[in-house]
Amino acid sequence: MPDEEIIFEGRIPFKAFHWSRNPLWLLFLGWNFGILSSLIKSLMMSARITSERIVIRRGLLSKHEDIVEYFRVKDIEFKQSLLQRMRGVGTITLLSEDATAPELELVITDADEIKEKMRKFINQQRRIHGTMQRD
Numbered sequence: 001m002p003d004e005e006i007i008f009e010g011r012i013p014f015k016a017f018h019w020s021r022n023p024l025w026l027l028f029l030g031w032n033f034g035i036l037s038s039l040i041k042s043l044m045m046s047a048r049i050t051s052e053r054i055v056i057r058r059g060l061l062s063k064h065e066d067i068v069e070y071f072r073v074k075d076i077e078f079k080q081s082l083l084q085r086m087r088g089v090g091t092i093t094l095l096s097e098d099a100t101a102p103e104l105e106l107v108i109t110d111a112d113e114i115k116e117k118m119r120k121f122i123n124q125q126r127r128i129h130g131t132m133q134r135d
Helices: 015-018 026-029 031-044 082-087 111-129
Strands: 006-011 047-048 053-058 064-069 073-079 087-094 103-109
Touching: 006 111, 015 031, 015 103, 026 053, 031 047, 053 103, 073 111, 087 111, 103 111
Parallel strands: none
Antiparallel strands: 006 047, 047 053, 053 064, 073 087, 087 103
């Protein structure tokens, strides 16, 4: 839509994947494999976060796309480990009533700022569509 405000658009940065893991995984997988794994994940995933929806695209050769409209979101969760905080990375999890994507997790840089913008737009979209959260 033309009146949608874009919060984030593009590939998920390498450092978001690399620093979102537990440091012990390097002991099991090795440093080189860990870097390669994070690089491949970074190349395979992109996101478009707007004022009305979030779109996550995955894949190199084939593509898979998850779309969640904000008025369907039940809850938003934010996680940030000490290592993630030092690198400016965080994990945002959206719990929604969407049948195809009931839980959508996004590891991204500047996650706290993006989460606050998303929360504002989620409440705005709920008012526009007249939706209420049921427990």
